[in-house]
Amino acid sequence: MADPNAGKVWKTLDKDLGRISQFEYAAQYVSRPLVAPGIALVFIVLAGLIAALFFGAGGGTLTVVAAAIFGAYMALNIGANDVANNMGPAVGANALTMGGAIFIAALCESAGALLAGGDVVSTIAKGIIDPSGMAEASVFVLAMMAALISSALWVNLATWVGAPVSTTHSVVGGVMGAGIAAAGLSSVNWLTMGKIAASWVISPVLGGVIAALFLAFIKARIIYTEDKIASARRWVPVLIGIMAAAFATYLALKGLKHIIKIDLLTAVGIGVAVGVVLYLVSIPLIRKQSEGLENRNKSLKVLFGLPLVLSAALLSFAHGANDVANAVGPLAAIVHVTSVGDIASKVAIPSWVMIIGAFGISFGLFLFGPKLIRMVGSQITKLNPMRAYCVSLAAAITVIVASWLGLPVSSTHIAVGGVFGVGFFREWHTERRYRANNAKKPTSKVLAPEERRRRKLVRRSHFMTIVAAWVITVPAAAVMSGLIYFLMKSFTG
Numbered sequence: 001m002a003d004p005n006a007g008k009v010w011k012t013l014d015k016d017l018g019r020i021s022q023f024e025y026a027a028q029y030v031s032r033p034l035v036a037p038g039i040a041l042v043f044i045v046l047a048g049l050i051a052a053l054f055f056g057a058g059g060g061t062l063t064v065v066a067a068a069i070f071g072a073y074m075a076l077n078i079g080a081n082d083v084a085n086n087m088g089p090a091v092g093a094n095a096l097t098m099g100g101a102i103f104i105a106a107l108c109e110s111a112g113a114l115l116a117g118g119d120v121v122s123t124i125a126k127g128i129i130d131p132s133g134m135a136e137a138s139v140f141v142l143a144m145m146a147a148l149i150s151s152a153l154w155v156n157l158a159t160w161v162g163a164p165v166s167t168t169h170s171v172v173g174g175v176m177g178a179g180i181a182a183a184g185l186s187s188v189n190w191l192t193m194g195k196i197a198a199s200w201v202i203s204p205v206l207g208g209v210i211a212a213l214f215l216a217f218i219k220a221r222i223i224y225t226e227d228k229i230a231s232a233r234r235w236v237p238v239l240i241g242i243m244a245a246a247f248a249t250y251l252a253l254k255g256l257k258h259i260i261k262i263d264l265l266t267a268v269g270i271g272v273a274v275g276v277v278l279y280l281v282s283i284p285l286i287r288k289q290s291e292g293l294e295n296r297n298k299s300l301k302v303l304f305g306l307p308l309v310l311s312a313a314l315l316s317f318a319h320g321a322n323d324v325a326n327a328v329g330p331l332a333a334i335v336h337v338t339s340v341g342d343i344a345s346k347v348a349i350p351s352w353v354m355i356i357g358a359f360g361i362s363f364g365l366f367l368f369g370p371k372l373i374r375m376v377g378s379q380i381t382k383l384n385p386m387r388a389y390c391v392s393l394a395a396a397i398t399v400i401v402a403s404w405l406g407l408p409v410s411s412t413h414i415a416v417g418g419v420f421g422v423g424f425f426r427e428w429h430t431e432r433r434y435r436a437n438n439a440k441k442p443t444s445k446v447l448a449p450e451e452r453r454r455r456k457l458v459r460r461s462h463f464m465t466i467v468a469a470w471v472i473t474v475p476a477a478a479v480m481s482g483l484i485y486f487l488m489k490s491f492t493g
Contacts, residue, residue: 075360092377208421245275
């Protein structure tokens with residue numbers, strides 16, 4: 001005979017299991033935002049352990065371990081903020097999924113940092129301060145540590161706000177502020193600082209103008225033609241050839257400069273040769289890819305998808321080769337001074353330091369990068385493969401032009417400036433076409449001012465936030481660095 005209390009027992013157990021399940025769901029919901037910071041913290045601790053293992057016991061070990069921890073923190077922030085500029089346009093144009101973009105960027109950033117990141121780096125951020133003005137090596141170590149901490153904190157704050165800023169300028173500001181705090185105003189190379197200030201304006205404007213010009217060319221020669229597919233077969237291989245030439249020159253100048261020394265003229269020659277080869281190769285490929293496509297704008301997006309993905313990957317490789325020094329440069333300087341005891345203008349980067357920088361950038365992108373990727377790719381203005389292609393191409397060409405002019409530029413400013421340029425050009429072009437149509441048909445409906453304002457194609461709030469963050473990056477990092485230097489000096493005596 002069945003126990004009459006069995007049903008009640010099972011109901012009680014079922015309720016208890018339900019409560020446990022609800023508790024587990026609640027715990028997962030609460031802990032989910034803590035997963036990424038937790039993984040980042042584990043990486044930072046591992047960086048400190050690696051530093052202790054490779055540097056060895058002896059005087060200054062704690063200093064090197066602390067520097068490795070902050071270097072890893074800086075690398076995480078570079079991955080979270082800077083890499084969005086390379087992958088954002090491709091994701092915003094739906095040429096890549098978020099997961100695909102993160103995988104390609106992490107792979108190419110790490111490859112660029114480890115293969116072409118170089119074994120020598122300037123320890124004073126491109127001549128910002130004169131190390132001879134610092135009386136003791138311990139003062140220089142404190143200054144580099146303050147620069148590393150302040151620049152990492154500033155980039156972290158900018159990422160949290162949603163503003164893509166220049167990590168290069170953050171490091172420059174940090175080094176300048178610590179240098180002033182340690183050795184006075186006379187220790188700063190103000191001519192170099194003037195060039196950097198000029199690049200704040202020149203690089204985004206130049207990137208925006210070049211991106212807008214290419215978009216105007218695509219609209220005139222492909223989009224607004226009668227037979228779009230025939231026009232694409234003629235001009236897309238030309239654009240691919242230009243892209244190949246630009247990126248080959250870019251990589252020769254920036255990505256491979258640490259392996260072999262290449263001057264601008266030689267780099268341009270290499271770029272032209274590569275561009276001609278890719279132009280000839282792409283002609284039959286584009287013809288085959290365009291077979292059966294309808295004569296509409298949507299079909300054109302297919303032809304720009306693969307070049308856009310390749311350009312994003314190449315930008316990430318060059319960025320990893322170029323910007324890993326932002327994370328590990330001050331760390332390498334601290335390791336050198338602590339182990340040797342003297343201050344050098346350039347030092348060799350140990351392999352373990354480069355590994356911390358490379359993997360830190362990849363982890364930062366994977367854990368915190370999607371926020372800025374969405375910002376650059378879709379929240380400033382709407383991008384499609386053709387517009388995003390113009391942004392990537394403008395980034396490579398602007399770096400080449402800046403190298404020719406001898407200007408220190410930021411890849412962040414150039415890429416985001418290209419996005420702004422594409423958006424503002426579309427606004428201008430749309431307004432121009434509206435006025436032309438209205439002149440032909442005076443009886444057509446005139447848009448009210450409120451509706452015209454709603455048709456703005458660049459979000460002004462993001463534009464103002466980003467520009468403001470750019471302007472205050474160097475002074476903010478400098479002030480933070482100076483304060484951190486004085487704070488550390490008071491603790492260390």
